[in-house]
Amino acid sequence: MENAASPAITTLIQIMETLPPALQNQVIQHLQEYLLDLQDELQWETRFATTQSSLVTAARQAKADIAAGQATPLDYGQL
Template structure:
């Protein structure tokens, strides 16, 4: 059972020459893959957001209390 939007998309694509249909499908695959990737990222971010907020608060408190030390970026290069 297709939605009206899917039916409209099929109608639009079917009206195109085969070579163009293949190009549209390739673009749609890439676009859908990007959307799925973004959805996975948002899900992962939402799962860890409270932990990130807690870590940021802790870091801010440690810095205010003079317990933080500057990062030495030289070993990372």
């Protein structure tokens, strides 16, 4: 089953068709880059949302370890 284009997509296509081919290609390239950036951002947000509680737990544990004197300074030379 094929999805119909939304009115916004239809309008965008109509506008694009009025542009010279070279400019169409330039706009398409920018749109592709923008959409890939949006996809990356959505993936990052999803990953962060699924790990946020673990990060909070780890931060609380680190804070408790520091308060109890059980933490050691990070040695950046060993990274």
